Amino acid sequence: TQLLEQSPQFLSIQEGENLTVYCNSSSVFSSLQWYRQEPGEGPVLLVTVVTGGEVKKLKRLTFQFGDARKDSSLHITAAQPGDTGLYLCAGGYNDYKLSFGAGTTVTVRA
Amino acid sequence: GAGVSQSPSNKVTEKGKDVELRCDPISGHTALYWYRQRLGQGLEFLIYFQGNSAPDKSGLPSDRxxxxxxxxxxSTLTIQRTQQEDSAVYLCASAxxxxxxxxxxxxGTRLTVV
Known part of the structure; x- marks a missing residue:
């Protein structure tokens, strides 16, 4: 099993602040996905990145895949209370399996 | 359907009993996965189905x-002779x-074994 480590484990910030969540591994992944999960719900896919060095922007969210395809980051600009949730990264390591990190719990205070 | 539907949403069972969890995937999605999520841990792969091919069962933790x-x-996921360590959220996904x-x-189905 390819291991993915996420940091920090918990993050609490004030509305309007910026935040970055990191996802690191010693393994190379064919793709890297980010999900957000709210209490009582399943994870919801935010983005998939497949090319080393790729940067994708989704409104206030910026996702980056490391050049070596071993790490990724999620940056949120001007966070809002609606961004609160558990953020999970997942790395694809064969045609169909994903390895998930333990997640980062983000709390944005109004 | 519009999304992936799982039932029941919550299940409390006594240790030693069998439970069956159900998943209705999105119509047209050939791939179906079961994952287990324990508090504070990443999602743990259990099993993968792809069309009529033999499933990848490599993640099933025991023969129960x-x-x-x-x-x-x-799809149905069955856990026989449940143990307390089986308590978790069981997530189904399709693709x-x-x-x-x-x-x-x-x-997901939140399973609690008491």
Whole structure:
């Protein structure tokens, strides 16, 4: 099993602040996905990145895949209370399996 | 359906009893996955179905766990002789093709073994 480590484990910030969540591994992944999960719900896919060095922007969210395809980051600009949730990264390591990190719990205070 | 549907949403069972969890994938999604989520841990792969191919059962933690899927339709995950360590949220996901570009998850079944 390819291991993915996420940091920090918990993050609490004030509305309007910026935040970055990191996802690191010693393994190379064919793709890297980010999900957000709210209490009582399943994870919801935010983005998939497949090319080393790729940067994708989704409104206030910026996702980056490391050049070596071993790490990724999620940056949120001007966070809002609606961004609160558990953020999970997942790395694809064969045609169909994903390895998930333990997640980062983000709390944005109004 | 519009999304992946799982039932029941919550299940409390006594240690030693059998439980059956159900997943209705999105119509047309050939890939179906079961994952287990324990508090503070990442999602743990259990089993993968792809169309009529033999499933990848490599993630099932013991022979008490089994799953079935007929074609591209409903799947059931069965846990026999439940143990307290089986308590977790069981998530089902479906995907187009082999799922390399993302899964659609259901809301999960929260299983509590008392």
């Amino acid at each position: 766990f089994s799953a079935e899927r007929t074609g591209e339709s409903v 187009v093709g082999q799922g390399g570009y993302g899964y659609t998850f259901g809301s």
